[in-house]
Amino acid sequence: MSNINDLYNQVLRDHRNYPRNKGLIEGYRSLHAKNPSCGDDVTVQIDIKDGIIKDVRHDGTGCAICCSSASAMSEVLIGKTIEEANSIIKDFYELIKGTLPTDEDRLGDAIVFVNIHNFPPRIKCATLSWRAADTLLNTDETGEKDV
Amino acid sequence: MKEILNIKNDFPVLVNNKDLVYLDSGATSLKPYCVLNKMDEYYTKYGVNVNRGVYDLSYQATDEYEKTREVVAEFLNCDSREVVYTKGASNGLNMLALSIGYNMINEGDEIITSELEHHSSFLPWQQIAKNKNATIKFVPLNDEGRITVENFLKVLSNKTKVVCLTHASNVMGYVTPIKEIIKEAHKVGAIVIVDGAQSVPHIKVDVKELDCDFLAFSAHKMLGPTGFGLVYGKYNILSKIKPVEYGGDMIEEVYKDSSIYKEAPYCFETGTPPIAEAIGFSEAIKYLNNIGFDKIESHVKDLTDYCLDKLSTIEGITIYNKTTDVGIITFNINNVHPHDASAILNEDLICVRAGHHCAKLITSWLGVNSTLRACLYIYNTHEDVDKFVESIKRCVEYFKEW
Structure with a gap:
């Protein structure tokens, strides 16, 4: 059986307590995503210039999994092209099913979510901000979204 | 211990x-063997449709299915004509709001609800109020978060047409002083709908003693199967409100330009119902009564x-x-x-x-x-x-x- 410490590890704790790129910036395209069943609520912003992600911001309330995942994601997506970001997001979607990507470093700290598939009810928490980023990168959608 | x-x-x-x-158990209760065995018995021995067939098995299924109405009626202290089968408390509360709301609520009327309500008690009326330009009034909760008679009287008026309140809150576990509230609401002629989803599994509910007009609850929160529930409706009101779902079973006659519906409670029940669930539920009530x-x-x-x-x-x-x-x-x-x-x-x-x-x-x-x-x-x-x-x-x- 999977241990609770596989879920709540030091890296996750660090992102939860010292979130990177937290707080929204006016003028960025943003998407507000919620998980209505548990109350996870996060807004993700992405600023793109010349095909490069210049900035990723996030803010909201939720469990440790949700908040730390948003923080880890913001770190890893900044500086990437849209194509690279899409590929990283795809890797993350595979990771949460328990499949490690060929290049593990690409996922940065988000690699800690490799054990989340042992805790199926929490997959939604971990992916909330990633799905919001995915939507921002690949659609014209902004505003409110239930994920 | x-x-x-x-x-x-x-x-x-x-x-x-x-x-x-x-x-x-507030989300759903577990089910005892007797309920599951009763459902199995239906599926394995006489698992055919109700209200239609002219053969023995269908007669048996209908008989067992209708027996639950008697068991529920005795349980609530009402007549079996006053027991409507639903898909659950949410379905029952929606049905009542749609029927009463669209046929009996007019502009300027007031509907009393509270912040303690489950979404299925509150949202249908929020929708009705928007549609009919009626007003939603919230009973102010006291410091503890309870509905009190005193606070209820602050929002009750001659404009109050419907009072829809929880009997026991699914978050706070408070039992509403509903009997006194009903008495006051009836003084202004309001219809009172009680959400009994969390109360009926826990406390003896006698609809005559409460004098409520309607009570909705679910089978699955009181040892019964999912997908089945009940509405009690005082017959003189239940027989006047209109059905909201139309189809097979609920009709007496169908013509090209009009139709005649069955009498209550049957006019509210259309389509093949959750038969095993209805039959199984009678065992849940028996089990609870035995305790x-x-x-x-x-x-x-x-x-x-x-x-x-x-x-x-x-x-x-x-x-x-x-x-x-x-x-x-x-x-x-x-x-x-x-x-x-x-x-x-x-x-x-x-x-x-x-x-x-x-x-x-x-x-x-x-x-x-x-x-x-x-x-x-x-x-x-x-x-x-x-x-x-x-x-x-x-x-x-x-x-x-x-």
Whole structure:
């Protein structure tokens, strides 16, 4: 059986307590995503210039999994092209099913979510901000979204 | 520790999961063998449709299916004509709002609700009010979060047409002084709909004594199957309100330009119903009646007091309803999101609910985004409470460092 410490590890704790790129910036395209069943609520912003992600911001309330995942994601997506970001997001979607990507470093700290598939009810928490980023990168959608 | 009830072995989920501590009965209760056997009996011995066939098996199925109406009528102290089969409390409350709302509510009318309501009690009326330009009035909750008669009178007026209130809150576990409220509401001619989803499993509900006009509840929260529920409706009103779903079974005559519907309660029931569920539910009522509601109430109270005593000694948790009436305890571990807390509880095989419990208005009233909820019911024991409390302590310790 999977241990609770596989879920709540030091890296996750660090992102939860010292979130990177937290707080929204006016003028960025943003998407507000919620998980209505548990109350996870996060807004993700992405600023793109010349095909490069210049900035990723996030803010909201939720469990440790949700908040730390948003923080880890913001770190890893900044500086990437849209194509690279899409590929990283795809890797993350595979990771949460328990499949490690060929290049593990690409996922940065988000690699800690490799054990989340042992805790199926929490997959939604971990992916909330990633799905919001995915939507921002690949659609014209902004505003409110239930994920 | 002496248990008033010791019945875990009647419940297959508990037999098959020996170490499980099930504290989520407010979401759905576990089902005893007798209910499942009764449903199996239908599927294996006479599993055909009701109300249609002219052959023996169909007659038998219809007979068993209709027997539940008698059992429910006796249980609630009403006539079987006053018992409508539904898909559950949510379905029943929606049906009543659609029928009464669209046919009897006019512009300027007032509908009384409260922040304690489950979404299925409140949202249908929010919609009706928008549609009909009627006004929703909220009974102000007292400091504890309860509905009181005194506060109810503050919003009751000659414009009040409908009062739709919870009998027992699914978050706070408070029982509403509904009998007195009904008396006052009837003085202005208002119809009173009672959401009994959390009360009927716990306390003896006599609709004649309450004098409510409607009562909706679910089978699955009181040992019965999912997908089935009941509406009680006072016959002189039930026979006047219009159906909201049309189709087979509910008609007397059909012409090209008009139709004649069956009398209540049958005009509210169309399509092939959850037959096994209806038949199985009669066993759930028999099981509860055999125990007796005096015993159910004292068992749940005994455990709730024990649990609250133990929880109160833990530093770092907030309990929102220390005076709960029906075994529902809502709380949070300070600075820990309920979903993080429930990960620890889950590891210790403890099932609780985490979230807003489909009652966002009361979660907002409490000033939080979500909470943990533990519900004690007839199959729980002192040992369950001990395990639960130990797990909460572990949780507080675990996240202390965070």
